[in-house]
Amino acid sequence: MATADLIGASLRVGGTLLGGLAADNKGEFDGQIAKSNARLARIRATRATDRAQQEADKIRLENKQTIGQRRASAAARGVVVDVGSEAAGDQAVADAGHRDAMQAIIDGARARAALLQEAENQKAQAAAARQTGKGQLFGSILEAGAIVSSKWTTFAGE
Secondary structure, three states, rough: OHHHHHHHHHHHHHHHHHHHHHHHHHHHHHHHHHHHHHHHHHHHHHHHHHHHHHHHHHHHEEEEEEEEHHHHHHHHHHOOOOHHHHHHHHHHHHHHHHHHHHHHHHHHHHHHHHHHHHHHHHHHHHHHHHHHHHHHHHHHHHHHHHHHHHHHHHHHHO
């Protein structure tokens, strides 16, 4: 009977420790995935800023082209382009273009901030996954110790 108890206790201890090791490995794996996702979020944040700047530059260029076309068209009709309603119209187009370019920059900054927050969340998730795995490994060691200790008196008494 003692041999069967010893074998059973040994199997439970081994299974508990293997389960703890598996949990530790899974925690490390999940942590690496979360760390990788954080790195990707930071890359996407940089790209969002770059895209916003490119969009703002494109808007500024299109705005300059629109003003140039307006001025050329007015000059071709013999209208003085530097005074009066033509100048006011050019200024209105310039102001609208500036607002659009600034909005593109603001949108890019918001996207960047959101992605950087995502990166921080992923970083925290990585740490939590690793900590959970380590905690489960430690718990399995304690459980294995409890199994051995509960059987100790049985084996010591025989």
